[in-house]
Amino acid sequence: MVKRPEHREIDATAGRDAQVDATRAWVKRTFYGETIIEIWDLDFFYGRNRVLHDVSLGIPKDGVTAIMGPSGCGKSTLLRTLNRMYEVVPGARATGEVIFEGENLLKSDPVILRHKIGMVFQRPNPFPKSIFDNVAYGPRIHGLRNRRKLADLVEDALHRAALWDEVKDRLKDSAFSLSGGQQQRLCIARALAVRPRILLMDEPCSALDPKASDRIEHTARELAEELTVIIVTHNLQQAGRVSDNVAVLLADGELAEFGPTRSIFESPQDERVADYLCGRFG
């Protein structure tokens, strides 16, 4: 069974490079794959309020990683750190290292970073534009004006978000003419059109009915074939259905456990995680 890597297998006194290598090796052994993001000693503050405590975590490149925990434990904050979206809140500050593509992303250019790491929010937030223009928004940021290429990109993104068949005849309609579940899939398509390497999903089903949630989960599973999906959820069943790996945060913003979903669900090491999974708190 797996615990936080730095606690048992990684020598904290070793140099940073050695630690990074050790984490990669650990993740590779545990998840049979590579890491895409390594988080080191991440602390997070809103003003003077500390939301994340010393989180260290290597996120595997393959599959869906779920971040779980009781409400207010900082799971959305952790997710928003990965694409620097926390910066829209004044007074928010992150310290530590988050290594992505060999660079500490906390110090890199957020605009470029967000091209590579897409995000889907809690509530569907399509722009008040047509369906086509919503999906084409990202590529247009990069200056893509060629109609043919744009149309191809939009179609491809809508296919991958499993929305194409429902909207192909009304791409010019307003995005608000879609149902909630369709709007959320439109937002997924919008994020995919930028061709990100990672897709962050912040409780993407919390505003949707069970059927629409089911489709989103299905889409997330399919997307995990081609990119890394990181999903925040407070729904245990959903995490069980959708994720390959799961990280459990506790109420004080501390990472309690991280590992393959099945082993954590069946035999959690941490007592508090066991309590949480049994619904005894949170």
Added chain:
Amino acid sequence: MTVDQEIQKEQAVMQERRKRSMTQWAAFVLLGIGSLFGFFFLAFILYWVISQSASAISWEFLTAAPRDMARAGGIAPMIVGSIYITGGALLVAMPFALGSAIWLSEYAWKGWWLRAIRIGVNTLAGVPSIVFGLVGLGLFVFVFDFGVSLLAGMCTLAMLSLPILIRASEEALRSVPRSFREGALALGATRWYMIRTVVLPTAIPGILTGSVLGMARAIGETAPIMFTATAFMLSNPWPTSLFEKVATLPYHLFGLIKISQHYNETKAIQYGTVFVLMVVVTLLNLTAIIWRTRVRRKKAW
């Protein structure tokens, strides 16, 4: 306690209660009458203006230029002049208003600097309009050397309506949901790209309604334009050039009463001028209100 005592106590309570309900009732009636006054004055003004102007209003009054020392003819050039000068003021002020509204709502960090600018804008709104008139005379007429002209008046009125326009635009920008901004930023948009492609298009209807309301406020202003732009009984009353004097509704009224020698003969025309001004203001407000409800109904978020 005896029965008598109990009855006395009961009576005291009842009396107290009656007294209280009397006070309630009196307050209700007094305040109600007070609130009626607002309505009453409006009705009275409308009645007075309409009854006094009835004999002046005609097709000719709305479409012709004044004749015979403004004792006959119409006020069409003044209507056109008023619309020109306020419309122009809007065009001059809008870029500044929009710029500062965007800065205030999107870029400004909280702190004393932002507070100072807010206070400045609000104070500008409270500056007496005659002050704008004098400053406009000094700045636009003399320093910029526009002369007493339509252009100088536009600029002065623009200064006057700036705070209203800034506030209306800022409110419209702030009402754009945060989720739209986050959505755009998360796709890798820069701040300005996000503002340009998502925030502004969403806020534009609100900004336009706000500016029409600002125009309705500015069109009745006399003090800022009387030194800078307007004149009574021009040899050619129709506005022809930005650098010419212009005839306007409020100043025409001023002229009829204070400049013309025929005060008594032009009474109906005075009230007619006011009536037309009120109609123009009402039309502008109505446009804005209809526009706003229509946009609100279409809004899906």
